[in-house]
Amino acid sequence: MKDILTNLEQNFAVSNIEKKRDDLYFINVEKKQIISVLTYLKDYAEFTHLAFLQAVDRIEENQFQLTYMLYSFQHKTNFAVRVLIKRDNAEMISIHKLWKHAWQYQRELKEMFGINFPDSPRVDESFVLEGWEEMPPMRRDFDTLEYSTKTFYQRPGRSTNDPKKYMEKKLYKDFAKSPVIARKDG
Amino acid sequence: MNKKDIKNIEKEMKLANEGLTEKERTLFSDARPSKVDLQNKYFEKFFNWARSQSLWFLGYGTGCGAIELRPLMTSRFDIFRYGIAPRPSPRQSSVFIIGGYASIKTIKRIVRSYEQMQGPKFVIALGSCTINGGMYYDSYYTINRLDHYIPVDIYVAGCMPRPEALIAGFQKLKKMIIAGKCDGMNKYAENFDWYKKNQKKIIKDWNMPDYNW
Numbered sequence: 303m304k305d306i307l308t309n310l311e312q313n314f315a316v317s318n319i320e321k322k323r324d325d326l327y328f329i330n331v332e333k334k335q336i337i338s339v340l341t342y343l344k345d346y347a348e349f350t351h352l353a354f355l356q357a358v359d360r361i362e363e364n365q366f367q368l369t370y371m372l373y374s375f376q377h378k379t380n381f382a383v384r385v386l387i388k389r390d391n392a393e394m395i396s397i398h399k400l401w402k403h404a405w406q407y408q409r410e411l412k413e414m415f416g417i418n419f420p421d422s423p424r425v426d427e428s429f430v431l432e433g434w435e436e437m438p439p440m441r442r443d444f445d446t447l448e449y450s451t452k453t454f455y456q457r458p459g460r461s462t463n464d465p466k467k468y469m470e471k472k473l474y475k476d477f478a479k480s481p482v483i484a485r486k487d488g
Numbered sequence: 489m490n491k492k493d494i495k496n497i498e499k500e501m502k503l504a505n506e507g508l509t510e511k512e513r514t515l516f517s518d519a520r521p522s523k524v525d526l527q528n529k530y531f532e533k534f535f536n537w538a539r540s541q542s543l544w545f546l547g548y549g550t551g552c553g554a555i556e557l558r559p560l561m562t563s564r565f566d567i568f569r570y571g572i573a574p575r576p577s578p579r580q581s582s583v584f585i586i587g588g589y590a591s592i593k594t595i596k597r598i599v600r601s602y603e604q605m606q607g608p609k610f611v612i613a614l615g616s617c618t619i620n621g622g623m624y625y626d627s628y629y630t631i632n633r634l635d636h637y638i639p640v641d642i643y644v645a646g647c648m649p650r651p652e653a654l655i656a657g658f659q660k661l662k663k664m665i666i667a668g669k670c671d672g673m674n675k676y677a678e679n680f681d682w683y684k685k686n687q688k689k690i691i692k693d694w695n696m697p698d699y700n701w
Contacts, residue, residue, distance in 0.1 A: 431629060432593050433693030439628045447626040453690060454632040457620035 355407040396422035414440040516697040545583035547574040553587025589617035639672035
């Protein structure tokens with residue numbers, strides 16, 4: 303594993319190498335080098351399996367973060383390659399020639415986040431949303447509650463409880479004052 | 489996201505809201521559903537009793553609630569004791585169980601299956617998602633109230649209700665059928681335009697026939 307990491311560092315513009323677990327590594331790669339890095343990992347470092355490809359909307363930094371999760375049956379190790387791309391007119395290089403099944407992930411990302419993958423097969427077809435007219439729903443500036451109240455019929459009389467207040471009022475009076483709740487990380 | 493971007497996405501995702509092609513149109517009936525009048529009062533009582541004794545439900549799992557149908561059919565709860573059996577086709581079944589949340593994609597299939605069922609037909613809505621949206625009340629792609637799209641005879645509340653609750657729902661449905669209170673089919677025929685309006689509001693790519701039985 304060490305050889306692979308040093309090789310990556312020497313030959314590619316790789317940053318933020320993190321070892322999360324013994325069998326889980328994260329690296330950041332430039333957008334231009336994604337094909338060469340993935341080709342190296344697939345053909346030389348024996349990371350032959352693309353487990354998933356997903357996106358995170360980092361609206362504060364005006365970026366999308368794409369994660370390519372690879373798995374090696376030889377090393378028994380997960381390897382995540384992260385790429386940051388611009389949020390406006392988001393576009394990414396298609397990797398369907400490295401892994402055939404990547405077209406399906408790319409089609410989903412096109413629909414849910416509006417990230418375009420030119421030349422990817424069937425990328426314009428709808429994946430889950432049939433006849434969607436709004437902006438891609440997984441973008442964080444899409445207000446789902448507003449859309450839901452506008453589109454679907456609400457049944458009056460629905461009430462909700464704020465979990466923290468409910469706990470303070472009813473169940474665990476001492477627990478609500480405990481440092482776990484006060485720290486707001488629970 | 490700027491306006492140009494939105495426009496581009498809209499252009500790429502153009503809707504095919506044109507219904508069926510000319511060739512396929514001839515395959516479906518274009519008659520609206522009509523109200524079925526009651527027969528002789530005493531015959532109707534006998535028919536209602538007979539209907540309640542053999543409820544065949546459509547084995548179509550529309551959400552997470554469909555997982556409750558498996559123990560219901562098999563030996564643990566054995567729904568066949570009550571004369572209730574699953575059927576593979578909407579044309580053979582009289583009860584439609586909506587198992588929990590229904591996305592727009594599923595609603596399209598639900599409407600189509602419901603219209604293909606032969607009358608008299610009954611709908612059991614399972615779980616709180618069908619009542620007011622449940623935990624998906626603010627979701628962008630699941631409906632909140634099922635009774636705006638197809639008529640519902642009985643609700644079984646819970647998230648998820650146990651198979652016992654579903655059996656209780658079936659028993660209640662039987663009583664309602666014997667009392668002659670379950671006429672969802674006629675309700676659907678009478679308020680057909682309203683139902684179609686609601687369905688077409690959410691199903692944007694309407695590529696199925698308007699009247700499909």
